[in-house]
């Protein structure tokens with residue numbers, strides 16, 4: 043969580059930093075700040091709340107300077123207020139520091155520093171870094187940073203500037219991401235490419251335990267033994283436009299609307315005209331996949347829901363036992379390494395700390411790791427043995443929508459690929475399945491075209507303070523995802539249940555006021571689902587039913603019905619989730635919620 047940006051050059055510095063922070067604000071948005079060196083004098087501006095409040099503060103000022111750093115915060119230690127906002131300063135107010143991550147031993151460091159006379163102005167863990175750099179400063183900022191971080195336990199990406207060693211930004215990382223953007227007579231730093239891609243497409247990734255000294259004209263990267271490293275320069279192929287709103291009121295709506303195009307793109311990337319499935323970027327050998335004996339999937343939130351669906355698909359098409367864990371729980375298992383087991387990570391951001399920690403844990407026990415990742419070059423991408431890029435483009439809205447659909451489609455394709463490798467699915471079966479898959483973009487579009495109908499349902503129910511979502515089989519995870527979407531952006535309490543579990547407790551909640559969203563397409567579990575919907579109706583629950591077009595039987599038990607096109611059971615979660623995304627979006631906007639930046643959340647969860 044938290045976003046860091048920095049700039050050295052002759053552009054309007056406050057505008058470069060503010061635009062960068064705005065683009066990073068999905069990483070946290072409870073306070074922000076910038077520090078700028080102008081004529082070798084350090085100035086700092088901070089503000090509680092979203093970035094636009096900092097912009098308002100800076101608007102009347104004419105800020106000069108050619109070295110600056112900025113930060114957008116997601117509070118961990120200390121409430122979101124101005125004092126706790128970054129950048130943090132040392133005692134003498136000559137050094138400014140921004141930090142992303144958590145310093146686990148900050149309390150003991152703080153006590154030591156206080157004994158030495160350092161005065162703290164915030165409750166944060168991060169402030170100790172500025173004071174530690176001050177403690178070690180003897181004229182060279184990089185030397186002081188190198189010495190300071192030796193004291194730190196935890197995760198960090200740090201950028202520091204100093205009045206007493208001006209003209210440079212010193213950065214280092216361990217466990218939190220940091221990229222360096224290269225320009226002509228100017229350079230940038232950022233927590234991710236998104237914030238700087240409108241300025242440069244030439245990117246260097248800083249790895250753990252690396253330091254960089256960046257001036258306007260030079261970037262020198264060293265490892266923690268002080269050796270200068272030759273770093274690869276990556277050329278980014280996507281444009282800033284891909285991460286802009288393009289006229290939509292919210293990123294979330296834009297991302298929901300993009301889904302037909304994304305699905306089309308994934309199909310064309312992974313499937314030839316002859317329906318041959320291919321994963322050209324996969325860094326794992328077919329032999330390794332063919333010999334796989336078990337998959338252990340681990341992920342968080344929406345990605346975990348995709349993992350639950352992956353279990354159904356991998357077991358069905360590749361007949362390989364598959365387990366699914368929430369990453370933050372996976373770590374407390376006693377993993378029993380066994381020949382052929384593969385740990386699978388699912389992550390949009392590629393930076394989720396819990397998921398990354400599991401990858402490291404699995405690798406330390408000699409498991410192979412295969413990841414489904416959206417962000418190229420992210421930590422999870424770089425640390426996994428094999429990778430499948432989900433190709434959903436930059437996802438900015440905090441609530442994941444298009445990447446979930448992209449994950450599901452990639453999982454479907456992977457399960458077929460694996461099934462064929464293992465001899466459980468023939469090419470002619472794949473031909474038929476691919477035919478069904480190719481219908482998806484138009485089918486998704488037909489669901490998006492139901493906008494007015496879904497808005498009318500949202501209008502009827504947006505005042506409810508509680509919702510239940512139910513589903514079965516491959517659509518049980520859809521009910522979890524529908525509930526998560528609703529609660530995270532509208533703050534309405536919602537829970538997803540496997541429909542068969544209702545009678546074991548949750549049915550007690552049902553009365554004439556409770557909306558129950560029933561995910562009931564025509565699949566193998568339809569009859570059982572139908573019975574569960576009747577049970578809800580018998581207790582006067584308000585049913586909103588996602589049903590297959592032409593299902594006349596269910597109409598009598600549905601207060602509201604959202605038809606979806608008939609489709610293959612294994613592909614149905616890709617369709618059933620679309621109206622749930624739209625329902626949540628509409629309810630949240632009717633309630634006046636900030637759907638792109640819901641309270642207390644951040645898109646990239648880089649703390650454990």
Ligand code: F6R
Pocket residue numbers: 342343344345346388389390391392393394397440441442443526527530645646647
């Ligand atoms: C919910 C949502 C989160 C993420 C979770 C994992 O809409 O976006 O639940 O799915 O934080 O993030 P990634 O996929 O980046 O690892």
